Amino acid sequence: MAQPSFDRRRVNGPEESFPPIFPDLPAEPLVTNGKRRDGRALNDVRPIFLQTGLISQANGSAYIETGNTKIACAVYAPRQLKNAQYSDVGRLNVEVKFAPFSSKIRRAHLRDVEDRSIGQLVYQSLLPAVQLHLFPKSSIDVFITIIENDGLESCVASASMAASTALADAGIEMLGMVVSCCSAINDDGIWLDPDTAEVKASRGTLLLAGLPALGTITNLWQAGQITSLDALRCIDACHERFKDLHDVVIDALMQSNRAKQAQALS
Amino acid sequence: MFRFTSSTGKARSNPVYVQGFDNKDMDWDAETNAGITAPGETIVSSLEFMRGHGTFPDGDEVAATVAGTLQRVNKLISVKPIRSRYTPEIGDLVVARIVEVQPRRWKVDANGRQDAVLMLSSVNLPGGIQRRKLESDELQMRTFFEEGDLLVAEVQAFFADGAMSLHTRSLRYGKLRNGQMITVPPILIKRLKSHFCALTCGVDVILGINGYIWVSKHVKENQQVGEEGFDAESVYSNKNDYIDATTRMAIVRVSNIIKIMARYYYPISDIVLNQAYDWIVENDYELKDLLNEDIGEALIAAMSTTYQ
Numbered sequence: 001m002a003q004p005s006f007d008r009r010r011v012n013g014p015e016e017s018f019p020p021i022f023p024d025l026p027a028e029p030l031v032t033n034g035k036r037r038d039g040r041a042l043n044d045v046r047p048i049f050l051q052t053g054l055i056s057q058a059n060g061s062a063y064i065e066t067g068n069t070k071i072a073c074a075v076y077a078p079r080q081l082k083n084a085q086y087s088d089v090g091r092l093n094v095e096v097k098f099a100p101f102s103s104k105i106r107r108a109h110l111r112d113v114e115d116r117s118i119g120q121l122v123y124q125s126l127l128p129a130v131q132l133h134l135f136p137k138s139s140i141d142v143f144i145t146i147i148e149n150d151g152l153e154s155c156v157a158s159a160s161m162a163a164s165t166a167l168a169d170a171g172i173e174m175l176g177m178v179v180s181c182c183s184a185i186n187d188d189g190i191w192l193d194p195d196t197a198e199v200k201a202s203r204g205t206l207l208l209a210g211l212p213a214l215g216t217i218t219n220l221w222q223a224g225q226i227t228s229l230d231a232l233r234c235i236d237a238c239h240e241r242f243k244d245l246h247d248v249v250i251d252a253l254m255q256s257n258r259a260k261q262a263q264a265l266s
Numbered sequence: 267m268f269r270f271t272s273s274t275g276k277a278r279s280n281p282v283y284v285q286g287f288d289n290k291d292m293d294w295d296a297e298t299n300a301g302i303t304a305p306g307e308t309i310v311s312s313l314e315f316m317r318g319h320g321t322f323p324d325g326d327e328v329a330a331t332v333a334g335t336l337q338r339v340n341k342l343i344s345v346k347p348i349r350s351r352y353t354p355e356i357g358d359l360v361v362a363r364i365v366e367v368q369p370r371r372w373k374v375d376a377n378g379r380q381d382a383v384l385m386l387s388s389v390n391l392p393g394g395i396q397r398r399k400l401e402s403d404e405l406q407m408r409t410f411f412e413e414g415d416l417l418v419a420e421v422q423a424f425f426a427d428g429a430m431s432l433h434t435r436s437l438r439y440g441k442l443r444n445g446q447m448i449t450v451p452p453i454l455i456k457r458l459k460s461h462f463c464a465l466t467c468g469v470d471v472i473l474g475i476n477g478y479i480w481v482s483k484h485v486k487e488n489q490q491v492g493e494e495g496f497d498a499e500s501v502y503s504n505k506n507d508y509i510d511a512t513t514r515m516a517i518v519r520v521s522n523i524i525k526i527m528a529r530y531y532y533p534i535s536d537i538v539l540n541q542a543y544d545w546i547v548e549n550d551y552e553l554k555d556l557l558n559e560d561i562g563e564a565l566i567a568a569m570s571t572t573y574q
Contacts, residue, residue: 173320175305211306
């Protein structure tokens with residue numbers, strides 16, 4: 001992505017530059033014998049690492065890693081709305097930022113359209129879970145930094161889960177933990193949690209977010225060409241993984257809090 | 267948000283349905299999840315129990331909305347979040363910082379959900395003179411408290427929107443000087459008989475229930491409130507007294523102990539601070555090494571074994 005405008009306050013690169021040239025290697029097949037390149041089955045998600053409390057200044061925070069996707073999330077909440085009219089309900093703000101080095105092509109320092117659309121998707125996933133009516137006059141600020149990006153859909157899914165974990169870590173009242181799973185549809189069938197190359201090779205993608213504790217879904221995002229029947233199959237495939245993902249989120253929450261609690265009560 | 271009809275059941279990781287709740291000391295299900303709920307987790311049947319803070323009704327059941335510990339008062343079930351901002355109660359002693367001077371009031375940061383308010387009518391005049399606040403007082407509000415000043419106050423009342431109103435109408439409250447402030451999670455500070463603590467090492471500590479702690483030079487017996495040496499004129503002074511090197515070291519030592527306890531989530535009280543201070547002096551640790559991880563761990567281990 002080209003720099004939107006020349007910023008003389010930063011250290012800018014040279015005026016003229018050329019990308020490195022890589023030899024054209026024969027492309028690795030995405031699927032061999034029903035296994036993907038990292039050895040998982042089509043309906044497997046990548047292993048997840050999720051931990052809370054890594055950002056000490058924030059009221060709550062979470063860090064998530066799924067394969068190469070790495071996301072840090074900080075929650076500052078509840079904060080008083082400054083210079084704003086009185087409102088009975090709180091306001092949820094989600095801000096997503098790509099680190100400059102997060103993608104194959106270097107990102108600009110400034111926020112671009114993609115950041116905002118991902119922020120909107122995460123916002124929609126979280127909104128039904130957060131009990132905003134309990135936070136009059138306050139704002140709940142969620143800051144998501146994408147440190148490494150391998151599959152935009154998996155970024156949205158991981159960011160939603162990290163954000164709901166961070167919100168719980170901050171003590172924000174929620175109806176349940178938000179989990180999210182994404183899928184890509186290809187001629188071979190449905191691939192769960194696709195990475196960048198798999199998304200590229202697919203016909204379309206579908207993302208599902210929801211609250212397994214209530215059995216409800218909060219967000220559905222479909223892109224590309226998918227028939228309605230395929231879309232339903234994708235939803236089912238994603239939904240099947242919800243329980244596992246929920247376990248991961250709850251476990252991360254318990255691990256952190258349990259340690260603190262044990263000490264607080266001793 | 268709509269119900270997901272194609273799913274057969276609800277996914278619940280830890281169904282902690284509580285039968286009867288007959289254990290008085292709340293150690294139900296202690297092995298499996300240490301009594302901590304997760305958001306969306308079912309706790310009890312709503313037919314048997316009333317629901318309090320941190321819960322919501324989910325059909326016939328009560329479910330938690332926060333990650334926290336279950337608390338029960340008779341038939342009332344509530345969940346206390348493990349990490350949250352300070353929830354004020356009237357009469358609480360808080361340490362706070364002025365953020366804004368407004369007409370007839372100061373806006374104060376007291377670690378709550380909203381900024382607290384300190385009305386001009388609820389502060390003492392220098393010298394303890396009793397009279398109504400005049401327009402002239404309003405014009406010189408900055409001579410009492412300026413932006414960034416630290417103070418100790420009591421929660422007096424709440425406004426309609428839940429913001430707390432503070433007061434400093436006692437000579438023990440007011441501007442803070444001769445020390446430093448440390449911030450800890452508010453849950454670590456238990457309610458004590460007195461939150462003004464004079465440690466044996468010659469350092470005064472004010473344990474604000476909002477998680478702000480003030481560590482300062484000891485005020486001598488004869489200079490305390492109501493004694494002869496008490497200087498009523500200096501209550502709004504911005505100048506520190508002379509603090510000698512040993513007192514400075516003691517202040518930093520106590521501050522570092524508090525930081526260690528916050529890091530390991532250890533409840534803080536004057537007794538605990540005295541014990542920790544003695545332990546550090548006994549083991550002859552250098553001041554600059556105190557925040558090392560191994561010393562912190564050793565301190566917490568010693569506190570939980572020897573001093574229980």
